Amino acid sequence: MALNLQNVNLRISAGNSKQFPTDAIPQIALSGRSNVGKSSLINNLLNRKSLARVSSSPGKTITINFYDIDKKLFLVDLPGYGFAKRTFSDKQQWSSLTDGYFTENKNIDLLAAVVQLIDSRAGITKDDEMMIEFMNSAQLPYMIVVTKMDKLNATERKANLEAISNHPAIAEGTPIVPYSSLKNEGRNELWREISKFADIKL
Numbered sequence: 421m422a423l424n425l426q427n428v429n430l431r432i433s434a435g436n437s438k439q440f441p442t443d444a445i446p447q448i449a450l451s452g453r454s455n456v457g458k459s460s461l462i463n464n465l466l467n468r469k470s471l472a473r474v475s476s477s478p479g480k481t482i483t484i485n486f487y488d489i490d491k492k493l494f495l496v497d498l499p500g501y502g503f504a505k506r507t508f509s510d511k512q513q514w515s516s517l518t519d520g521y522f523t524e525n526k527n528i529d530l531l532a533a534v535v536q537l538i539d540s541r542a543g544i545t546k547d548d549e550m551m552i553e554f555m556n557s558a559q560l561p562y563m564i565v566v567t568k569m570d571k572l573n574a575t576e577r578k579a580n581l582e583a584i585s586n587h588p589a590i591a592e593g594t595p596i597v598p599y600s601s602l603k604n605e606g607r608n609e610l611w612r613e614i615s616k617f618a619d620i621k622l
Contacts, residue, residue: 422621427490428466433483436517437524441486446618447494447530449521451551452537454500457567457601461537462487462497464601465610472497484521493618496521502547522558533617534562535610540569540580540598544587552589563595563613570600 434440452458459472466487485497498518522528534555538544544552555562566584569577577598585596595613599606615622 423492424490425467428468428471429488430471431486431488431494433485434517435483437520440484440521440525440527441488441494442526443488443491443494444527445492445494445530446532446620447496447527448532448535448614448618449496449498450535450537451498452500452567453502453539453542453545453547456500456537456539457599458497458500458537460601461565461567461599462495464604464607465495482517484517493614493620501551502545522560531560532619533614534560535565535614536562537565537567538584540566540572540577540584543580543583544589549587549589556589556591561617562591563597563617564590565597565599565606565610567599567601569598569605570603 431441432439450458450462462472463469466489471487472485482499484499487495487497489495498521501518525531536548536552536555538548552562554560564584566581572580581596581598584590590596597606597609597613599610611622614620
């Protein structure tokens with residue numbers, strides 16, 4: 421039975437691990453820096469205009485959002501990291517909540533993959549590298565999605581994608597998907613990768 425993308429809702433914005441849903445369905449988590457384009461990607465991926473709120477203040481929201489897709493898959497929006505204007509207590513809260521997803525999530529065995537978002541213009545930052553190295557050490561399956569591709573010209577696009585693809589932190593064989601929410605680039609490819617990891621039909 422294929423996924424019905426008309427049957428999508430935000431199940432919960434969880435502020436602590438006790439609020440995580442316990443449905444026995446695969447989870448695909450989305451990770452990335454604040455302002456990497458995660459909300460725009462979620463809206464584009466789910467063919468919605470404003471299901472995920474695009475914040476005017478990057479890094480403002482510190483919750484984990486669980487999007488229920490046809491009761492067959494959770495898209496899990498992890499809070500953005502690396503936003504310099506956050507207070508120390510905010511950063512502690514982010515760290516605790518995100519760490520809780522990986523260490524206190526009763527359904528962590530249902531995490532099919534992490535979609536690691538990288539800004540095409542900034543490339544892999546130190547914060548991104550730390551996240552990738554964590555996934556490597558924890559043996560978590562992941563893919564790389566390079567966002568905001570429409571911001572680059574052809575020369576920049578080739579050079580930046582090559583630099584990201586050749587980064588030593590990225591495990592060999594990791595899928596890398598160039599993406600533009602504005603131009604609808606990469607949507608079908610990302611869904612194909614998600615379906616493979618989560619073993620679901622589109």
